[in-house]
Amino acid sequence: MQVKIKDVAKHAGVSVTTVSRVLNGEKYVKDDLKSRVNRAIEELGYAPSQIARSLVRKKTNLIGVIVPDLTSSFYSTILSSIEEMASANDYNLLVCNISEDIDKELKYLNVFQEMRVEGIIIMHEKINEPIRNFIHKIKIPVIFSSVKPMDQKFVSVIIDDYQASYEATKYLIELGHETIGFIGGDMRDITSGQNRYSGYRNAMTDAGTKLVFEHIRFGDYKVKSGYDQMKELLSVEHPPTAVFAVSDDMAVGAMNCIRDHNLRVPEDISVMGFDGSQLTELVRPTLTSMEQPIQQMGKVTMDVLLKQIAGETISMSDVVLEHRLVARESCRNRNEATRM
């Protein structure tokens, strides 16, 4: 049996009320009693039950987080930054890794509700009807991090994906590339699918560069799909001289595919990534990438969520963070490249 407050009270010869008071650091307890209580706590190895405390206080200090893929460097970095902020504010994280499994998500959302988490963070945008209904119904604050699903009720902490993608493409154009392949995301995703595609498309047409149907492909953000889609890009009659993949993972997959076909990055083909994950510095050549402020994204997400929990009436607008193109080795000027 766990020792409980009653045992401590008995041991110290005081009432449970008094024990509770020293537990919660209230003043108005004589030093004499306070030290007796503390000694009893020490001697009995007492640890108050958060469960019981939560019940009466109606406060759990719990936050539920739904991660699409824990093993992804991008998400685990956001999560780690969320965790840091949470911990600093005495919140604990209940984490759920749904790997494309929508049923699991719904189940977890229910668990979150039953656990009376004070806030929910969601990091993907594949929101189906039951989930949409659910998050609209509950009165727990919900916030989206790194994505913005088609839904105006919730705050999203994101970058301007359209603009970022536009600039990334423009960068390649300015490097002299006239054929730029695109490895996009899931077009059902607004943020990372549609917006990034639009940015690419408009940058191309604005520059008077023609869009080549065979140069436009879509993956699932993971390394393997980058590899597979690149393979397709290499198999067309006139492969592009540069490729823009909307995730670093896919960009790395593309780079590997290019190398496995005995071509060189960036001499033969330039590769541009997106996200700014650890991978960028880890591969060779290092990967030029349109970077999201990943750490900050996690931090700001928790910041805003904590405010929502505190009941501050948040203006329902999104938080849009700065993106930044970090040039590394994987992209090269087309003319220099051909000269080599």
Added chain:
Amino acid sequence: MQVKIKDVAKHAGVSVTTVSRVLNGEKYVKDDLKSRVNRAIEELGYAPSQIARSLVRKKTNLIGVIVPDLTSSFYSTILSSIEEMASANDYNLLVCNISEDIDKELKYLNVFQEMRVEGIIIMHEKINEPIRNFIHKIKIPVIFSSVKPMDQKFVSVIIDDYQASYEATKYLIELGHETIGFIGGDMRDITSGQNRYSGYRNAMTDAGTKLVFEHIRFGDYKVKSGYDQMKELLSVEHPPTAVFAVSDDMAVGAMNCIRDHNLRVPEDISVMGFDGSQLTELVRPTLTSMEQPIQQMGKVTMDVLLKQIAGETISMSDVVLEHRLVARESCRNRNEATRM
């Protein structure tokens, strides 16, 4: 105000006992009442409070996990596998990312206790005195995953690090390498520090290969330290022709360093990693690695922990899983290599 069981009872015109019964799927409730209750639950959007339920059942379905570094591919993969098993068994994960911060760990361990988690998983072996005392004192099952701290009270799910390291080294020796550099871990770590070093050392001396002091270095398992230590190895008069790093991350760092010095892997220097993380297939050349069964490690950890929670008297012995050397491109026969 949250709707509670009393509201449902009133709405359905039954007692809370009856509502509780249908909630918990007990038989002995007339279909008539059952459907009235279910309708009331539906209409009111009622979700039972796990907090209250936990209090009376003395069961939280919570497991606390302490991860050294969420952004590491190795740990996040174990965590993801733990999460999967937990979820399948209706357990939820409270995760704590301590980044070398021992104070944070102790704080979290306290939180875990107060939250009445049913089990605790720890994935590192830097156990200091206060933490040791703490985990020895609490009556919550504690299990170590991927490490075995110097302590006999707890079960560890591990591989035979000594043997794995011995075999990895032997593999390089059999490839004809006579000078094999070593990038080890923290020698305060029994499992991944001392045991892996011993395996290397003994494989070398058993083969009659002499240990070269300047060829033996120690990092912190991360990419950067692999890079830095490799730089040192390259600066000695006679650099080794092969390098064994005790983590894939360090091995990748070493590979990058070698390349940045205009040397080739594996033509000039072979590189062997350890862990079997996603990186192995992702870098070029692909990384030969002594692999741990990462997924299985997470799964088995949860398996054993669940048994301990169920009160099964576990024989206090560790679970030792199979390691496996996976040969890829980064290691080459010394003679072939020099011929090129």
Added chain:
DNA sequence: CTGAAAGCGCTTACAG
């Protein structure tokens, strides 16, 4: 098959 009552381990007015 159904319900009234006690109790899970705390906190918090309320009274003194």
Added chain:
DNA sequence: CTGAAAGCGCTTACAG
């Protein structure tokens, strides 16, 4: 400054 009592939202004997 201290304590008795009510209550947080459930479940579970117990009685019928």
